[in-house]
Amino acid sequence: MKSKIVIVLFFLFAILHHDVWNWDNRTLWFGFLPAGLGYHAAYSVVAGIFWYLVSRFAWPHETEAWAEKGAGE
Numbered sequence: 001m002k003s004k005i006v007i008v009l010f011f012l013f014a015i016l017h018h019d020v021w022n023w024d025n026r027t028l029w030f031g032f033l034p035a036g037l038g039y040h041a042a043y044s045v046v047a048g049i050f051w052y053l054v055s056r057f058a059w060p061h062e063t064e065a066w067a068e069k070g071a072g073e
Contacts, residue, residue, distance in 0.1 A: 002057065002058040003058060005058075006054050006058050009050060013043075013047055013050065016043065017043065019036065019039055019040075019043075022035050022036045022039050023036070
């Protein structure tokens with residue numbers, strides 16, 4: 001179940017990365033930050049949090065333990 005959620009969220013992030021709705025947006029966030037740059041800054045923070053959570057909760061620890069056990073023999 002965890003891997004299916006991760007895969008769906010991965011593809012969602014891939015789609016959101018191509019922010020075609022911001023290409024012609026000339027508004028400024030906080031009076032100085034272009035909307036596209038602000039969007040990608042926020043996107044990078046959220047993507048970093050996502051990958052942290054994936055490595056923390058959805059990482060296949062059993063497979064990693066199995067591989068490390070076999071390497072010592």
